[in-house]
Amino acid sequence: MVDRDPYLVRLTSRLAEGLARLPAENRARHEHYLLAAQNADGGFSGREGGSDLYYTAFGLRGLAVLDALTTEVCRRSATFLRDSLTRDVSVIDLFSLLYSAFLAELAGEPVLPSPPDPWRRNVLALLESCRATDEGYAKTPGGRSGSVYHTFLVCLCHELLVEPIPCPDKLVAFIESRRRDDGGYVEIAPMKRSGTNPTAAAIGVLTMLDRVDEGTIASATQFLRSVQSPDGGFRGNTRAPVGDLLSTFTAAWTLQDLQTDAVDGTSCPSFARSCEMPGGGFRGGPWDDRADVEYTFYGLGCLALALPSVG
Numbered sequence: 001m002v003d004r005d006p007y008l009v010r011l012t013s014r015l016a017e018g019l020a021r022l023p024a025e026n027r028a029r030h031e032h033y034l035l036a037a038q039n040a041d042g043g044f045s046g047r048e049g050g051s052d053l054y055y056t057a058f059g060l061r062g063l064a065v066l067d068a069l070t071t072e073v074c075r076r077s078a079t080f081l082r083d084s085l086t087r088d089v090s091v092i093d094l095f096s097l098l099y100s101a102f103l104a105e106l107a108g109e110p111v112l113p114s115p116p117d118p119w120r121r122n123v124l125a126l127l128e129s130c131r132a133t134d135e136g137y138a139k140t141p142g143g144r145s146g147s148v149y150h151t152f153l154v155c156l157c158h159e160l161l162v163e164p165i166p167c168p169d170k171l172v173a174f175i176e177s178r179r180r181d182d183g184g185y186v187e188i189a190p191m192k193r194s195g196t197n198p199t200a201a202a203i204g205v206l207t208m209l210d211r212v213d214e215g216t217i218a219s220a221t222q223f224l225r226s227v228q229s230p231d232g233g234f235r236g237n238t239r240a241p242v243g244d245l246l247s248t249f250t251a252a253w254t255l256q257d258l259q260t261d262a263v264d265g266t267s268c269p270s271f272a273r274s275c276e277m278p279g280g281g282f283r284g285g286p287w288d289d290r291a292d293v294e295y296t297f298y299g300l301g302c303l304a305l306a307l308p309s310v311g
Contacts, residue, residue: 006159007208008099011253015065018304030300031068033280034059037293041083042076044293051080053089055293057096060103062297065304074107081111085119090139091130094123095153098160124163127154134177134189135170148178148187152201155208168209175202182226182238183219195237196227200250207257221260224251231274232267233285244285245275249298252305272302 004010019027037044037059043051044059060077063069081100089097101111113119129141136146137154151171158165165171178185184194185202203220206212227235233243234251252268275282281291282299 007204008102008156008159010257012061012065014253014256015301015304016067018307019065019300020067021307022303027066027068029280030282030296031063031066031280033277033291034062034066034293034296035068035073037281038073038076039080042078042080046294047290047292053081053084053093053096053100056080057100058297059293060100062293062300064103065297065300069103069107071107071109074104074109078104078109078111085111085113091127091137091150091153091157092139094126095157095160098123098157102160120161123157124161127157128166130154131166134174135167136174145188146174148175148185148198148201148205151175152204155205159208165209168211171205172209172211175205178202179219182223183221184223193237193239194223196224196234196247196251197236199223200254203254203258212258217258217260221255221258224255227251228267229271231271231286232269233271234268242285242287243271245272245282245295245298245302246284248272249301249305252302256305269303269306272299272306275299 005013039045039051041051043056045051046055056077060069063073077100081097081104084097104111126141130137130139130143130150132138132143132146134146136148137151138146139150151174155165175185178189178198180186180192180194182194184199186192186194187198199220203212206216224234227238227247229235229243231243234247235243236247248268248271272282274286275284275295276299277283277291281296283289283291284295
């Protein structure tokens with residue numbers, strides 16, 4: 001088995017190291033945008049509505065990779081996160097809560113119950129209740145069909161909880177059942193055309209399970225290269241007319257984590273800069289007209305991956 005850092009530690013460290021090379025004025029602009037996006041209750045919201053666990057995680061992650069996650073920001077967020085501990089949440093929200101808590105606790109702001117049991121046991125039981133008959137994980141308990149994306153999130157949750165991922169061989173078989181002839185992966189079984197983000201999620205699962213071989217690297221690389229647009233962005237699939245920042249980030253990170261040289265080191269950040277807003281933050285693509293904290297994380301990530309690390 002390959003001895004490597006946990007997936008999120010590796011990702012966050014790589015982005016932070018890359019962004020350390022970004023000009024200070026650029027970092028400051030996006031730091032200001034993210035700090036201003038924090039709500040009075042300590043959470044972050046999307047483009048509509050109040051604070052949300054999903055967007056709170058992206059707000060904190062963006063500040064973390066900019067080395068701007070202060071104790072005060074974490075103190076305010078910890079209040080919101082603690083208030084969310086007893087809510088009924090989906091797998092997405094649970095992952096967002098766990099990762100946000102991890103970041104807050106790095107700054108000395110505890111969020112999770114202490115001692116952690118029985119809350120921890122309940123979380124693990126909830127995750128396993130989302131396992132479908134095809135051995136993948138669904139969005140909510142009792143789902144009949146697994147999702148590659150939610151399976152990826154469940155695996156990340158286990159890493160955050162420092163718990164082994166259950167039945168790894170069955171998970172690998174589930175992921176491989178979603179591979180298509182073009183080398184990519186689909187989100188749900190009936191789909192025939194591979195997608196960029198399901199492919200990134202599938203490779204993420206296989207990486208965490210240490211099941212990536214040379215054939216997997218070659219086929220995934222071939223597919224991801226097929227969805228890069230002339231403007232440097234990556235499309236969600238081969239039929240999507242233009243690229244988007246989410247697909248561009250997940251493709252670029254996956255290719256880099258696989259240690260391939262398949263990404264043009266200049267075109268990808270050029271696409272990201274076309275999504276950068278003058279006052280800070282990033283929009284989803286050149287077709288979008290507003291920034292939000294999620295796309296800001298992706299935009300920063302794309303710039304970071306194009307810059308050398310300081311290590």
